[in-house]
Every structure is written in C-alpha cells, then in structure tokens.
Amino acid sequence: MLHLIPAPLHRQLYRVADGLRKRWWVISRPRRTSVVVLAFDEQGRVLLVRHSYGLRVWSAPGGGMGEQEDPALAAAREFREELSCELSNLTLLEARELDISGSRDTVHLFAARLNGTPRPDMREIVEVGLFDPAHLPADCARLVPSHVELAVTALKSGALKSEQR
Known part of the structure; x- marks a missing residue:
C-alpha cells in the first residue's frame, strides 16, 4: 500500500519518521534486531547506498528484522525490497550488539554476491554506488x-560460498 504514496512525499515522510523514531529511542531504549548486507559485484566492488533520511552518507543496505524472522531471510528480503536485486552466497560474518541512536540493536552483518543490477527504490534508498573496498x-x-574490511577478509578466505539464498 505504501507504493501508492508518491515517491517525493514518501521520502519526506521517511525523514520525519526517522527524526521521531530517534527521539523515541533515546527515551525508550528499545531492544531491536537488524541486518546489514555488504554485497560485492564480479569485480570485487562493494555496494553502498544513500538513504533518503538521516545523515546523507554512504552506508550498507539493511534494515530491521521481524519478530522470529531468520536473519538471512531478513537480509535477502531487505535487499530485495530496497534495491530490486537478489543476492547469492549470503554469509553471516558476525552478530553483535550496538547502540544505535539510543536503541540497543543486535546487528547481523552479512556478506554476499550481487545477483543482478541494484536499483534504488527512490523512496528509502535514493542512490547506489559500487566502490573499490580499498578506496x-x-x-x-x-x-x-x-565492516567492509571484515567482508573482504571473508571473500579472500573463500567464506562466501556456504549459504545459497
């Protein structure tokens, strides 16, 4: 149903909601679980995105997990929703707890291979780029x-071949 909202309005709503969410997290200190995906193309470049909200920096795609949702399935779902692209060789690198804007978040960091051409949804994700991990x-x-350094180490060790999703 959210796709019925025009993209420019949707982006504005994300900005407002992000500000409200961060204020609420400072007060409520929720426990959350999320996923982050470092996806690499055939040339070994890593995909980074710019969100329509928050700081306009390059970051790895990802998002929140549903209750009882499998982290690998959540990673593939978030990637598909935000970038209309599939992943292969999805591999969990680590799961650790971080303080993110006041929330206590268990972050599941994945590395994967791009399987297709990522396209920003122009709602949550407004720009994508492929970058040499060394630059x-x-x-x-x-x-x-x-995170990229950890993923590159996994790539070099051949670890990105265990979980096909």
Whole structure:
C-alpha cells in the first residue's frame, strides 16, 4: 500500500519518521534486531547506498528484522525490497550488539554476491554506488570501513560460498 504514496512525499515522510523514531529511542531504549548486507559485484566492488533520511552518507543496505524472522531471510528480503536485486552466497560474518541512536540493536552483518543490477527504490534508498573496498568514499557511515574490511577478509578466505539464498 505504501507504493501508492508518491515517491517525493514518501521520502519526506521517511525523514520525519526517522527524526521521531530517534527521539523515541533515546527515551525508550528499545531492544531491536537488524541486518546489514555488504554485497560485492564480479569485480570485487562493494555496494553502498544513500538513504533518503538521516545523515546523507554512504552506508550498507539493511534494515530491521521481524519478530522470529531468520536473519538471512531478513537480509535477502531487505535487499530485495530496497534495491530490486537478489543476492547469492549470503554469509553471516558476525552478530553483535550496538547502540544505535539510543536503541540497543543486535546487528547481523552479512556478506554476499550481487545477483543482478541494484536499483534504488527512490523512496528509502535514493542512490547506489559500487566502490573499490580499498578506496571507499570519504563520506561513509562510521562502521562501513571496518565492516567492509571484515567482508573482504571473508571473500579472500573463500567464506562466501556456504549459504545459497
């Protein structure tokens, strides 16, 4: 049903909702679970995105998980919803707890291979870019460089071949 809202209005609503959500998290300190996906193309470049809300930095795609949702299925779902693209060789790299804008978030970090051409939904994601992991853009989200380094290590070790999704 949200697809019925014109994209420019949808982007504005994301910005408003993001601000309200962060204020609420500071007060309520919720426990959440989420996924982050570092997807690599055939040339070994990593896909980063710019969201329509929050800081306009390059970050890895991802999002919240539903209650009792499998992390790998959530990662594939979020990627498909936001970028109209599938993944292959989806591999869990780590799960750790982080404080994100006041929420206590268990983040499941995945690496994967791109299977198709990612296209931003122009609602939540407004730009995509493929970057050489050794030359990430200067305006990356704080955790992107360390996450990319972890994923590149997994790539080099051959770890991205275990979970086909």
